[in-house]
Amino acid sequence: MTGVVEQVHTDVLVVGAGPAGSAAAIHAARAGRGVILADAARFPRDKTCGDGLTPRAMHQLRRLGVAGEVLGAYRNRGLKLHGFGDSVTVPWPDSRFGAEGSAVPRTLFDAALVRAAADAGAELWGGARASAVERDAAGAVREVAFVRDGAERRVRCRHLIVADGVRSELGRRLGRKWHRGEVYGIAARSYCRSPRAREEWIHSHLELRDADGVVQPGYGWIFPLGDAPVGGDPDAAAARLRGGADAGADAPGAGGSAAGWVNLGCGALSTAARPAKVNTKKLLSHYAAARREAWTLGEEQHVTSAMLPMGGAVSGVAGPNWALIGDAAACVNPLNGEGIDYALETAEQVVALICAAGGDGGDLTAAWPALLNEHYGEAFLLARTLARALTHPRFLPAVGPLGLRGPAARVIMPAAARLMGNLVTDEDRDLVARVWRAAGAVTKAARAGSPLWAPAEVAPAS
Numbered sequence: 154m155t156g157v158v159e160q161v162h163t164d165v166l167v168v169g170a171g172p173a174g175s176a177a178a179i180h181a182a183r184a185g186r187g188v189i190l191a192d193a194a195r196f197p198r199d200k201t202c203g204d205g206l207t208p209r210a211m212h213q214l215r216r217l218g219v220a221g222e223v224l225g226a227y228r229n230r231g232l233k234l235h236g237f238g239d240s241v242t243v244p245w246p247d248s249r250f251g252a253e254g255s256a257v258p259r260t261l262f263d264a265a266l267v268r269a270a271a272d273a274g275a276e277l278w279g280g281a282r283a284s285a286v287e288r289d290a291a292g293a294v295r296e297v298a299f300v301r302d303g304a305e306r307r308v309r310c311r312h313l314i315v316a317d318g319v320r321s322e323l324g325r326r327l328g329r330k331w332h333r334g335e336v337y338g339i340a341a342r343s344y345c346r347s348p349r350a351r352e353e354w355i356h357s358h359l360e361l362r363d364a365d366g367v368v369q370p371g372y373g374w375i376f377p378l379g380d381a382p383v384g385g386d387p388d389a390a391a392a393r394l395r396g397g398a399d400a401g402a403d404a405p406g407a408g409g410s411a412a413g414w415v416n417l418g419c420g421a422l423s424t425a426a427r428p429a430k431v432n433t434k435k436l437l438s439h440y441a442a443a444r445r446e447a448w449t450l451g452e453e454q455h456v457t458s459a460m461l462p463m464g465g466a467v468s469g470v471a472g473p474n475w476a477l478i479g480d481a482a483a484c485v486n487p488l489n490g491e492g493i494d495y496a497l498e499t500a501e502q503v504v505a506l507i508c509a510a511g512g513d514g515g516d517l518t519a520a521w522p523a524l525l526n527e528h529y530g531e532a533f534l535l536a537r538t539l540a541r542a543l544t545h546p547r548f549l550p551a552v553g554p555l556g557l558r559g560p561a562a563r564v565i566m567p568a569a570a571r572l573m574g575n576l577v578t579d580e581d582r583d584l585v586a587r588v589w590r591a592a593g594a595v596t597k598a599a600r601a602g603s604p605l606w607a608p609a610e611v612a613p614a615s
């Protein structure tokens with residue numbers, strides 16, 4: 154570091170430019186706020202993910218008005234679930250979210266969202282890692298320090314939105330605590346060539362066996378990516394995704410291969426009491442080998458792995474003028490590991506809260522956890538309870554065959570897929586929706602006191 158200190162002021166400072174941060178920057182800039190969007194990385198950058206976009210995420214992208222910019226042509230119609238000797242096809246339900254999903258490599262998706270944030274008026278700081286935070290006696294954030302280009306830069310802000318992902322380094326400095334006694338995920342993903350990359354269905358294998366044949370508490374996935382390129386020159390790849398002429402060296406059809414790419418990965422559920430005893434990268438390799446023939450898969454490439462806190466199992470997510478969103482607030486569905494939709498949704502919600510009450514938003518300390526609870530509390534607690542049951546070694550081998558085999562599966566699995574995807578809306582009045590809501594309310598009452606965005610126990614020094 155050179156010791157040079159630059160100080161600037163902004164209305165809203167957003168730290169982390171994944172889907173949560175970029176979407177928050179877009180909403181805040183459109184609301185007329187001055188916004189700095191800072192990320193430790195420079196874009197385009199990779200992010201370990203399955204790249205799947207549920208109808209919920211698609212809905213949110215349309216609300217943001219960026220679907221045309223961030224999506225390619227590829228769309229999927231639903232899910233094919235496999236395991237225990239059978240398969241079930243489950244179209245996306247026809248809810249207010251729409252019945253269409255997609256999948257876009259995060260290198261492209263996130264870079265396009267960042268571009269949209271800059272277009273909306275946010276000032277982008279790439280390569281800026283938040284390294285310290287200063288608060289006043291009431292716990293309000295006054296200033297965040299960044300290291301950027303070897304120099305320290307300080308940003309004073311009225312509001313801070315923390316969207317720095319799973320590890321949430323900045324969140325930790327502010328008192329965020331991850332409760333590992335609750336269920337969390339460990340997962341790995343890869344990209345493989347496959348001639349089935351344009352298939353309109355995503356695939357999940359619920360009978361995920363390791364090399365010793367033991368059923369793991371999780372699932373494997375294959376998400377076709379259409380014509381989206383992987384690797385190569387990300388800028389050229391992005392141009393191709395948007396329909397430009399430059400295909401990039403690694404795009405389907407370029408470099409002599411007609412096969413596109415699929416995102417192939419697997420994840421297992423874990424708790425501190427029952428940690429998944431599995432090496433996810435080895436499990437992925439075993440899973441890919443089992444699917445190779447059916448999908449004419451190429452070798453697994455770009456293999457990465459990560460952990461996922463889930464279902465709101467963190468505390469200390471807000472202070473007087475700051476709030477955590479997206480993965481930083483553990484807004485990940487415990488039953489399928491998806492979080493892009495919640496990242497986009499929590500971005501919109503937090504900006505609305507900040508802009509409420511005559512533009513000053515009031516104190517977020519209790520208001521933000523209360524809003525998260527209202528929107529996701531019941532669904533996440535119920536999903537966490539079911540996911541915890543899956544970590545019992547005998548649970549899945551016992552119930553899996555009941556759910557996937559025979560005529561009952563045609564009824565059970567569409568309902569299960571809808572519930573797993575949290576695609577039940579408040580407007581839905583059918584039996585499945587009513588049972589889900591009732592079970593959610595009962596679980597919430599029964600598990601009152603379990604960690605769900607509770608206030609920070611101790612306000613640590615900055």
Ligand SMILES: Cc1cc2nc3c(=O)[nH]c(=O)nc-3n(C[C@H](O)[C@H](O)[C@H](O)COP(=O)(O)OP(=O)(O)OC[C@H]3O[C@@H](n4cnc5c(N)ncnc54)[C@H](O)[C@@H]3O)c2cc1C
Pocket residue numbers: 168169170171172173174191192193194200201202203204205206207210281282283284316317318319321322323340341342418458459460461478479480481484485490491492493494496
């Ligand atoms: C293996 C795997 C598969 C998954 N598959 C899916 C899927 O198919 N569909 C789905 O919806 N979800 C999926 N998820 C979850 C999804 O990836 C996350 O929910 C989503 O990325 C959350 O977005 P975010 O913006 O909160 O965080 P992120 O996307 O993680 O973005 C956080 C950003 O913060 C930046 N940052 C971190 N620290 C700092 C710092 N100190 N200063 C400045 N910047 C910082 C990082 O560089 C990063 O760009 C998967 C997750 C995993 C691990």
